[in-house]
């Protein structure tokens with residue numbers, strides 16, 4: 001995987017992981033703390049067709065977005081980062097223009113919008129390009 005970013009749990013530094021690092025211990029470039037392996041996953045793509053099935057598979061954070069939405073591009077790398085690091089929660093993206101049925105079902109008006117699902121039901125939502133720590137706090141609040 002090329003250009004994976006892993007955040008240091010000790011100092012918060014974002015480290016670029018070299019492509020040949022698989023199976024090796026990688027340390028933080030700043031403080032030399034070993035970096036946790038993480039899940040290395042990417043956000044799952046949710047659509048009108050797979051939404052019900054996918055959403056019921058366990059705790060998931062769904063990023064409702066659109067190509068024309070500037071702030072959506074700010075939150076996208078944060079979602080990518082969290083998806084790669086966290087193994088306890090899944091992350092997904094749903095394009096509201098391509099999937100109007102799901103978007104209208106959840107009354108999506110402003111985007112970016114993160115909706116937190118657990119046990120097949122909505123547990124909470126956060127609107128706007130919020131910082132990473134706000135997303136992590138919402139995960140604790142809604143999905144734990």
Ligand SMILES: [Zn+2]
Pocket residue numbers: 008009010011012013028029030031032033
């Ligand atoms: Zn560090």
